[in-house]
Amino acid sequence: MRTFAKKVLVVVALLISATYVSNAQVVYWNGLGRALVTGSWLNGNALKSDPGVGQQKDTTSYRKSTDGYTIFDLGINAQPNEALRAAVILRLSNSFGGFYGDGSQFLFRQLRLDGVISKKVKYEIGDIDIGLSQYTLYNFSEIYNDYESDILRQRRSVVEYENFNFGNKWRMQGANVETNLRFTQGIEKIGLKFFATRNKRYTAATNPDRFMIGGRVDVMQSRNIQVGMNYVYLWDALRTINNPSLTPTNKNQVLTGDFKLSHFMDKIDLSVYGEVGMSNNAYSVNAMTDTIKTTDHFYDVGASVKYKPLLLKFWVNYRDVGANFFSTGAQTRRINDYGTPNMFSYLNNTVVEPGVMAPGTRQVTMLDYVSDQNLRNLNLQNSLMVYNPAYNNITPYGQATPNRKGFTIGGSIGNSEKLIKADVIADLLSESVSVGDTIGKELRKYTGVKGGLSLNLHKLLRYEKGIVLTLGGRYENTVRTGVNAISLKSTLVDAGLTVEVVKQLDLIGGVKYISAKGSESIYLRNIYNEITNPFISYNLDQNQTLISYGARYRFSKNTYFSVNGVRQVVKYTQQNNLNYNIDQVFFNYTMIF
Amino acid sequence: MLRNMKMNKIWVVVPLILTLLSCKREYTDKGVVGPTQIMASKDFKVTAPFSAPIDPVLFDLDVCEEFAATFNETVSWKIIITGNTSKGTKTLSGTSDKLDANTAKWCGSHDGLYFFEAGETVTAELIVSGSTTTYKTSFTIGSTLNYSAPTSNFQLVKGCDFETGAILGFSQGQFEIPNATFIKVLAQNETIAAPEGVYFCRISGKSIENNGFFVAGIQHRGKDSTATAFFPPDWTDPTKIFLNVYVRGIDNLMTGYRPFATLNFEVDENDNDLLANLTNCPYASGDGFCPPNEDGWVFKIPITHQGWKLFSCRYSDLIPSEDGKNGGFGNRVLQPQNACRVQFGLVSSPPFNFVQADIDFACMTYGAPYDPTK
Numbered sequence: 001m002r003t004f005a006k007k008v009l010v011v012v013a014l015l016i017s018a019t020y021v022s023n024a025q026v027v028y029w030n031g032l033g034r035a036l037v038t039g040s041w042l043n044g045n046a047l048k049s050d051p052g053v054g055q056q057k058d059t060t061s062y063r064k065s066t067d068g069y070t071i072f073d074l075g076i077n078a079q080p081n082e083a084l085r086a087a088v089i090l091r092l093s094n095s096f097g098g099f100y101g102d103g104s105q106f107l108f109r110q111l112r113l114d115g116v117i118s119k120k121v122k123y124e125i126g127d128i129d130i131g132l133s134q135y136t137l138y139n140f141s142e143i144y145n146d147y148e149s150d151i152l153r154q155r156r157s158v159v160e161y162e163n164f165n166f167g168n169k170w171r172m173q174g175a176n177v178e179t180n181l182r183f184t185q186g187i188e189k190i191g192l193k194f195f196a197t198r199n200k201r202y203t204a205a206t207n208p209d210r211f212m213i214g215g216r217v218d219v220m221q222s223r224n225i226q227v228g229m230n231y232v233y234l235w236d237a238l239r240t241i242n243n244p245s246l247t248p249t250n251k252n253q254v255l256t257g258d259f260k261l262s263h264f265m266d267k268i269d270l271s272v273y274g275e276v277g278m279s280n281n282a283y284s285v286n287a288m289t290d291t292i293k294t295t296d297h298f299y300d301v302g303a304s305v306k307y308k309p310l311l312l313k314f315w316v317n318y319r320d321v322g323a324n325f326f327s328t329g330a331q332t333r334r335i336n337d338y339g340t341p342n343m344f345s346y347l348n349n350t351v352v353e354p355g356v357m358a359p360g361t362r363q364v365t366m367l368d369y370v371s372d373q374n375l376r377n378l379n380l381q382n383s384l385m386v387y388n389p390a391y392n393n394i395t396p397y398g399q400a401t402p403n404r405k406g407f408t409i410g411g412s413i414g415n416s417e418k419l420i421k422a423d424v425i426a427d428l429l430s431e432s433v434s435v436g437d438t439i440g441k442e443l444r445k446y447t448g449v450k451g452g453l454s455l456n457l458h459k460l461l462r463y464e465k466g467i468v469l470t471l472g473g474r475y476e477n478t479v480r481t482g483v484n485a486i487s488l489k490s491t492l493v494d495a496g497l498t499v500e501v502v503k504q505l506d507l508i509g510g511v512k513y514i515s516a517k518g519s520e521s522i523y524l525r526n527i528y529n530e531i532t533n534p535f536i537s538y539n540l541d542q543n544q545t546l547i548s549y550g551a552r553y554r555f556s557k558n559t560y561f562s563v564n565g566v567r568q569v570v571k572y573t574q575q576n577n578l579n580y581n582i583d584q585v586f587f588n589y590t591m592i593f
Numbered sequence: 594m595l596r597n598m599k600m601n602k603i604w605v606v607v608p609l610i611l612t613l614l615s616c617k618r619e620y621t622d623k624g625v626v627g628p629t630q631i632m633a634s635k636d637f638k639v640t641a642p643f644s645a646p647i648d649p650v651l652f653d654l655d656v657c658e659e660f661a662a663t664f665n666e667t668v669s670w671k672i673i674i675t676g677n678t679s680k681g682t683k684t685l686s687g688t689s690d691k692l693d694a695n696t697a698k699w700c701g702s703h704d705g706l707y708f709f710e711a712g713e714t715v716t717a718e719l720i721v722s723g724s725t726t727t728y729k730t731s732f733t734i735g736s737t738l739n740y741s742a743p744t745s746n747f748q749l750v751k752g753c754d755f756e757t758g759a760i761l762g763f764s765q766g767q768f769e770i771p772n773a774t775f776i777k778v779l780a781q782n783e784t785i786a787a788p789e790g791v792y793f794c795r796i797s798g799k800s801i802e803n804n805g806f807f808v809a810g811i812q813h814r815g816k817d818s819t820a821t822a823f824f825p826p827d828w829t830d831p832t833k834i835f836l837n838v839y840v841r842g843i844d845n846l847m848t849g850y851r852p853f854a855t856l857n858f859e860v861d862e863n864d865n866d867l868l869a870n871l872t873n874c875p876y877a878s879g880d881g882f883c884p885p886n887e888d889g890w891v892f893k894i895p896i897t898h899q900g901w902k903l904f905s906c907r908y909s910d911l912i913p914s915e916d917g918k919n920g921g922f923g924n925r926v927l928q929p930q931n932a933c934r935v936q937f938g939l940v941s942s943p944p945f946n947f948v949q950a951d952i953d954f955a956c957m958t959y960g961a962p963y964d965p966t967k
Contacts, residue, residue, distance in 0.1 A: 246835075246905050246962055296618060322618050323626055403626075433620050436630040484632045484723075519723065523627060531627040537722040574725075 030075040031089070033591040036158070037068035037096070038343075038371075044570075044580030046349045055577050058348040065343055068096040068587075073109055084115040121179045128176050130195050131169035132216055135277055135298060136230040136254050137329035139168045140398030142337075143369065143391050146423075147452030147472025149496020149510025151548045151564060156370040158588070163376040165334060171378065172197035172212070191218045191228075199234065199380050208247060209237040212329070212380070226260045230277070234328050234380065238284075248527055250382040253280045254327045267308050274301030281326045283382075283528045292528045296322030298400070302408075311418065314411045323403035323433045326529060331397040332381045337388040339375045341368045349578055351542075364388070366512050366546045367568040367582060383529040390490050390516030390540055393478050394427055394446045404429050404446070419459045424451030435531070436521055440482035450474035452494065465500035478520060488518035488540070504554045508562070515543035517573070541573040550586075558592035629688050630669045632723030638665045643692070643719045643728040649735030652701030658732065660697035662719065664690045669722040672697060676734075678713040680786070681705060692719075701738040704966050706901055708789040708954075711737045740789070743825065746959040750813055750935050753838075753955035755792040766814040770936070771801065775809030779951075788839045788901050789954040796856075796939045797949035805944025807916075810857075812936040823860075823932035828959050831927040834908035836860070837963035838937075841951035842898035854896040854948035857938040858906070858955070859914065862888040862931035864923040882933050888913065889920015890927065896950050905962035 042063050049057040071093040079085040089110040112126035131137055148156070164171035174197025181190045194215035201209060211234070218228030236249035256277025263270045278297040285292060302317035338357050347362040357363065368375060369391075377385070387396040395401045406429035414421040427448035434441040452472025458465060472494040480486040496510035520538045523531045550564035566584035620626050641663035650658045660672060671686040682705040689696045703709055711734055719728040740749050752760070752767040755778045761767040769776040775798040780791055787793040800808045815823035828834055836858055843854075863882045890911035894904050908929060914920035937955070941948045956963055 246907060246910070323620060324618070432618075433623075434625040435627045436625075438625050438629040439631060441624040484630055519632075521630065521722075537632065537720070537724075539725050 026079045028077050028079075029593070030077065031593055032073045032161070033071070033589075033593075034158070035068070035070045035587075035589045037587040038066070039585045040065040040067075040343055041583045042344050042347075042580060043583070045576060046347055046578050046580040048577075050577040053575075053577050055349050061347050062344060066096070067343070070094045070096075075110075079115075082115060082119070083117050084113065087112045087114070121177060123178075124176045125174075127171065127173055128195075128197070129164070129166050129169035129171055130176060130197065131167070132214065132230045132232065132329070133256060133258060133275055134399040135256050135275060135300070135327055135330050136232045137170060137214065138398060138400070139165065139170045139332075139334055140330075140395075141168075142333060142335040144450050144472070144474040144492060145494070146450075147454060147470045147496075148494050148512070149470055149508075149548070150468065150498045151496060151508040151510040151550060151562075152370050152494075152512060152546070154508075154552075154562065154588075155548070155564070155586070158590075159371065159373050159376065162373045163334075163378060165376070170329065170380065172199060174198060174212075186221075188220045188222055191216070191220070193217075207236075207241065208249060209240040210380075211235060211237060214329075223264070224262050226262075228258045230254075230256045230258070232327070232329050234382070249284045250328075251280075251282045252326060252328045252382065254278070254329070269304075269306040269308065271304045271306075272302070273304070274299065276300070279325050279327055281324075281529065285528070292530070294324040294326065294529075296324035296326070296402070298322055298325050300399070310413060311415055312411070312413045315409070317408040318406070319399075319408070320405040320432060321400060321402050323431075323435070325400070325402045326384070327400050328380045328382055330400040331384060331402070332377065332379075333385045333387060333397065334377055335364075335369065335375050336377055336385065337364055337391065338386055339364060341365075342372050342374045343368070344582065347580065350580075351572060351575070351578060365568060365570055366514060366544050367566065367584075370546075371586075383525045383527060386522060386524055389478070389488055389520040389522065389538060390514065390542065392476075393488060393490065393520065394429060394448045394476055403431050403433060403435065405432050406430055406446075416454060418456070420453060420455050422451065422453035424449065435523065437480065437482060437484040439484065442480050442482035442484070444478055444480045444486060447477045447479075448475065458500075465503070466498065466506070467500070468496075468498045470494065470496040478518075486518075486520055488516065488520040488538075490514065490516040506552045506554070507550075508552055508564075509549040510547075512546040513543065517541045543571050543573070545569045555591075559590065561587075561589045563587050630722055631667055631688055633668045633721050634666060634723075636665070637668065637721065637724055639663070639728065640665050641691075643717075643730055645717055645730050645732040648732035650701075650732060651735040653736040653739040655700075657694075657698045657700040659694040660685070660692045660699070660717065660719075660730075662692040662697075662728070664721075666690060668724075671720050672699075673718045673720065674699060674715055675718075676707070676709045676713050676715050679707050679710040681707040681709040681715075683709075701734075702966055706788055706903075707786060708965070709734055709737055710791065711735065740954070740956070745825070745827075746961075747963075748825070748957045750955040750957065752813065753794075753952075754790055755787075755794045755953065756790040758792055760794075760811065768812060770810045770812055770938075774798065775939075776811060785841070785951070787953050788903075793839075793841070793951050793953040795949065795951050796937065797947070798939075799947045800941055800945060806940050806942060808939040808941055808948055810936050810938035812934060815933045823935065824929050824957065825959075826930070828929055828957075831909040831929055832907060833960055834929050835905050835958045835962045836892050836908065836911075836955075837903060837905045837958060838894075838955040839901050839903050839953045840894055840896065841901045841953075842896050843949075853941055853943065853946040854950055855940045855942060856894040856896060856950045856952070857936075857940060858892040858894060858904075859920065859934075859936050859938060860890050860908070860911065860929075860932050861920050861934035861936070862890065862923060862928050863933040864888055864926075864928065864931055884919040885917065886922055887920055888923025888925060888928075888931075889916070890914065896948070901951075901953070903963065903965075907962075 047058045049055055071091060073089050073091050075089045077085060077087045091107050091109040094104045110127045112124060114124040116122050174195060176195040178193045196213045199210045199212055212232060214232035216228060216230045218226060220226045233253045235251040238249050241247055254277060256275050258275040260271060260273040276299040281294045283292045298321040300317060300319035302315055304313060304315035306313040340361055341364055344362055346360045348360050350362055364375060384397060408427050410425035412423035427446060429446040431443040434443055455469045457467040457469055474492040476490045478486060478488040493513045499507045501507055522538050526532050547567045548564050550562055552560050552562035554560045564586040566586055568582040570580050572578045639662055643662040645658055645660055647658050650656055667690045669688045671684055674683040681703045683699060683703050685697055685699060687696050714731055714733050716729060716731050740754060759778050760769055760776060775796060777795045778792050779795055781787040796809050798808050800806060838858055840856055861882055865886050891914050892906040892911055909927060937952060939948055939950050
């Protein structure tokens with residue numbers, strides 16, 4: 001209590017100081033306030049006995065759960081001049097169950113100094129968001145959700161805010177410097193960007209400090225010709241721990257070059273673009289002097305044509321990403337598919353993947369993807385994380401997924417401001433080298449089609465209030481022939497409707513359906529990123545349906561209150577005794593200022 | 594001129610792409626990466642049932658469990674062994690058309706954190722690649738591996754499995770410092786399981802020293818006054834000797850918690866052998882070690898983690914003792930053959946804090962850190 005009071009006094013002192021200073025300097029406020037309440041119920045066959053298959057009644061798993069919190073993030077920004085802005089976000093949070101403030105927490109959520117020096121050099125120090133290309137430093141989405149319904153996207157946004165998933169950048173601690181050099185002839189500008197960050201703090205006797213440096217140089221000769229280079233280097237600082245000789249360490253370097261050649265006409269734009277690069281990855285082996293090194297390369301080239309009057313665009317890409325291409329910053333997943341979900345963590349009668357899940361752990365589902373704040377991964381990993389093939393088997397590690405080659409073809413039309421926005425993308429990929437089939441050395445072939453549309457129906461109907469329909473889908477088919485045949489099909493469908501019934505009051509609804517059937521293998525990797533034996537053979541015939549419906553009142557553009565009903569149905573076609581449902585009521589008040 | 598510049602840029606980019614395209618990947622010739630995997634066909638059958646014929650199995654007599662089964666085709670398989678009581682786990686895997694002593698033999702090692710326990714029932718589950726059917730069998734562990742018996746590359750620090758349920762006592766070379774108030778040998782319970790066996794040791798308390806740093810510890814002495822070396826005679830290379838211990842950290846460790854507790858795993862070397870001069874060395878005893886004049890080499894383990902964790906340190910990475918009265922003034926040369934004492938000391942920093950550390954299964958290995966999977 002005394003500590004909490006001290007912290008409040010610090011905040012008050014800061015506020016008073018800021019107010020005093022504001023007479024001569026600029027101080028402004030921003031922030032977010034949010035209150036969430038979730039009531040959940042678990043039911044289904046998985047909790048009941050089934051003598052036919054020898055299933056006993058589950059008497060230990062929780063059937064009900066209530067959760068919630070109130071948070072207030074206050075952003076204080078002091079900008080005495082253009083060269084310096086100090087921005088801090090202070091968080092006051094109170095989880096439900098805390099009693100009269102005793103359960104409250106006060107902490108610094110974010111601290112950053114930034115500014116522009118001499119109107120040329122932009123810098124940031126502290127908690128910063130950094131991204132480069134899709135093969136160097138990129139925080140990719142874990143599943144196709146471009147046309148996710150508004151109601152589920154709103155739910156997901158809470159999780160993403162809590163985990164600093166702002167766009168496709170990674171939240172890091174360090175410094176970033178950028179500048180543009182402009183020229184009057186020859187070259188239009190050269191952009192320079194450098195950063196240095198610490199990704200993991202040392203734990204004495206266990207883990208060394210982990211650092212990352214990198215940057216980008218891009219040369220824009222004109223709007224027709226652009227070339228660039230990206231570089232990232234991540235390493236473990238061995239001498240920051242007690243017994244350096246026993247701790248495996250990693251060094252990962254990725255160097256890429258990219259280009260874009262464009263030709264602009266009145267109605268048509270043509271572009272040829274691409275990125276090529278290589279990675280060098282080395283691990284020092286425990287108590288030995290040898291290292292495990294891998295080097296590999298990739299290239300990704302494409303062309304596009306855009307018909308400007310209709311905002312109609314077609315593109316085709318070809319890429320070949322080597323099996324040993326490893327980029328920590330680009331291939332780290334933001335979700336742990338086999339983590340322990342926060343809600344109804346344990347379920348005695350459930351499908352468990354031996355070796356990746358502890359017995360009795362409930363498998364992560366679509367509802368956990370959009371609502372569980374603790375499944376997210378904030379740290380760059382120095383080996384490929386295990387993933388669930390049902391959710392994304394073609395690009396589980398983003399565009400930079402290793403051991404993929406083939407074409408990607410796509411088309412899009414419109415944008416979100418128009419009547420319609422739609423796109424469709426087809427992936428025709430295969431492995432570069434066989435994984436796991438030492439007999440026939442057959443390659444997996446991946447066929448994927450994804451796309452959707454967002455239709456502003458109110459424009460079509462000439463209705464003054466908003467009606468937005470979203471439809472999206474993704475189909476994946478993985479096939480390998482031969483002795484070790486593999487066949488996995490998965491389908492994901494998103495549908496959503498938002499109707500503004502009266503001014504600022506919306507009725508919102510959405511459905512997400514995913515089904516997966518077939519067999520695949522899950523490969524575990526050790527700390528040296530080597531595929532380990534044993535394999536895990538993954539046989540699945542499952543579908544999940546996530547339905548959400550409710551109402552939302554928008555006080556302003558950034559302030560709303562919504563109440564949702566949610567139902568998640570999980571079905572195993574061949575094992576009906578393991579089916580279960582989760583029903584939820586979810587209240588969300590969010591204010592952004 | 595502009596056109597020339599555009600062409601120049603293209604001539605730079607194209608060769609770069611072609612150069613990379615021509616790079617050959619090291620695995621191209623092999624055509625495959627990853628371990629062997631042969632999936633079961635639709636006609637797969639287990640023709641002789643999965644079984645564990647040796648029951649109970651006595652690992653301390655060098656008896657191994659030899660799983661048995663026969664298949665009608667060659668497949669990749671794995672056997673997951675789980676201790677019903679200890680929750681110890683072991684996974685065997687292979688590719689064959691049968692399980693026998695050559696392909697599926699288990700000699701008592703474990704993969705996870707917990708060792709298997711004597712007397713417990715274990716369940717073995719056979720999983721075949723590409724098959725949804727699994728096969729189970731159970732058997733009993735009559736006795737576990739005998740860790741008390743040293744081998745050419747393993748030596749338990751005497752009494753440091755704590756399986757007698759108590760500290761051995763001065764007469765057997767293991768005793769508490771400063772006294773037994775701070776040291777408890779505890780039996781595992783529902784909330785804390787011992788990694789090995791059923792007992793572990795807890796060192797806890799607040800320092801009674803003037804400076805408030807050292808809290809308590811356990812000391813182990815080698816042989817008697819002849820000062821026989823603590824290590825086997827061929828353990829001479831400090832770069833090949835490893836100290837290993839399981840340490841349990843703090844429950845509910847708050848973010849940013851300051852590590853008050855450090856466990857010092859120390860090896861003392863008798864450099865000067867002052868047996869004949871005990872009057873100058875009030876702390877000396879039959880092992881010839883005079884603390885103010887000898888070397889103490891320390892492996893510092895800050896207690897900042899949660900749960901049990903195996904810590905290992907190479908002998909050559911040990912740092913000199915900071916305590917001048919205890920191992921701070923030897924010849925400052927690593928001489929494993931001079932080692933005569935091993936001790937665990939719990940230190941509070943900042944001083945005078947209540948600190949705690951649980952330890953189990955401290956051992957020395959030669960050639961590599963302790964690896965329970967082998």
